[in-house]
Amino acid sequence: EAARAGEAGKGFAVVATEIRKLAEQSSDAANKIKDIILQIQSQTQKTVATARQAEDIVASQEEALSDTVKVFGDINHHVEGLTENIKKIVDDIVQMEHAKNDTLNANESISATSEESAAAANELGVTVEEQLQAVERLNESAVKLETQAKDLEAAVQFFKVE
Structure with a gap:
């Protein structure tokens, strides 16, 4: 078109060339912008995935x-009972x-x-009675101790690691 127009068409050819260069530059810039947008989208998707993983980890840690x-709390309760x-x-x-x-x-x-005389025989009876009561108390204490030892053994079994 510019060649047919002659001298007047030279200006048109220069303008057309400049417009083509600008169009190519615009196309290149648009492609670069597209690439940048794709990279941003990719990074955003990775960030979202990482955030979801972090959320799952935090939930798991909260549960643990x-x-x-x-x-x-259970250990404290059992230790109090043991005490x-x-x-x-x-x-x-x-x-x-x-x-x-x-x-x-x-x-x-x-x-x-x-070693005393016959009058001391009455005192001996009283002393034997005291001894019998003491032995009965000792027996009662032994029975209580056995029961508590069994309870303690049961409590200790709770803490055994297998």
Whole structure:
């Protein structure tokens, strides 16, 4: 078209060339923008996937933490029960010690009274009665201690790791 127009067409050819260059540059820029948008979309999808994974991990950790808190609560409850049982056992041991001392004292008294006269025979009967009561208390304490030892053993079995 510009060649047919002659000299006047040269300006038109220059303008057409410039327009073609601008069109090519616009096309290149549009392709680059398209590539950038695709990269942004890809990164956004990766970010969303990572965020979902993080959300799942956080939920899992929250559940594990909740379970851990519950387990520690159970352990605390059992330790408190175990502590109470140990206190009872200590109390029973103290009672047994008293009963033992009472028995020893009664035995000493029996030895002393066996050497006395017939009037001391009445005192001997009383001392034997005290000894019998002390032995009964000792027996009761032993039964309690056995029961508490079984309870303690059951509580300890709870904590055994298999």
